Amino acid sequence: MEVNGTLIWYYNICKREVWLMSRNIVPDQHNENIDLGKFLHENSFSRKKKEISFGSVKFDVILDTKEKLVIGETKKSSRYEEASKWQMIFYLKTLRDAGIYAEGVMLYPEEKRRDEVLLDSSSLKMLNEMVNEINLIMEKEEPPKAQKCKYCKNCGYFEYCYA
Numbered sequence: 001m002e003v004n005g006t007l008i009w010y011y012n013i014c015k016r017e018v019w020l021m022s023r024n025i026v027p028d029q030h031n032e033n034i035d036l037g038k039f040l041h042e043n044s045f046s047r048k049k050k051e052i053s054f055g056s057v058k059f060d061v062i063l064d065t066k067e068k069l070v071i072g073e074t075k076k077s078s079r080y081e082e083a084s085k086w087q088m089i090f091y092l093k094t095l096r097d098a099g100i101y102a103e104g105v106m107l108y109p110e111e112k113r114r115d116e117v118l119l120d121s122s123s124l125k126m127l128n129e130m131v132n133e134i135n136l137i138m139e140k141e142e143p144p145k146a147q148k149c150k151y152c153k154n155c156g157y158f159e160y161c162y163a
């Protein structure tokens, strides 16, 4: 499985989830608290009025002037802000690899908040390390051990991890 934006997102939530996703182990769809994939779908993609696709990458174009292209994601809450930020950086890198230079912005309208996201040498280095680590996790025979974190109670794998 090739590392994509979704795996980058999961990596920043829980490394065990990366392994489970890579093995197509489906989270509990009946979990009322929803799994993260469903969260992504409902809070990221389907709320957009204008969605632009580039390969497996989807986003809104916020601004396209002579100076720069800015791509944006609108989120309901900043609860997963770190994961969302790194997913955006992955998108920026995907575009850059295709010769398109862009900046990113995360929008949290309900919190009246706007965070700029840049792909610079430091974020690129960290992103490359994440990609390498994700590949190592996926190669392992066993998943990383379950470690309780703030995302567990809303996770579709909760029963799988702790039953």
Ligand code: SF4
Residues within 6 Å of the ligand: 013, 014, 015, 016, 017, 145, 146, 147, 148, 149, 151, 152, 153, 155, 156, 157, 158, 161
């Ligand atoms: S329940 Fe917790 S440890 Fe298990 S996959 Fe979900 S977030 Fe990770």
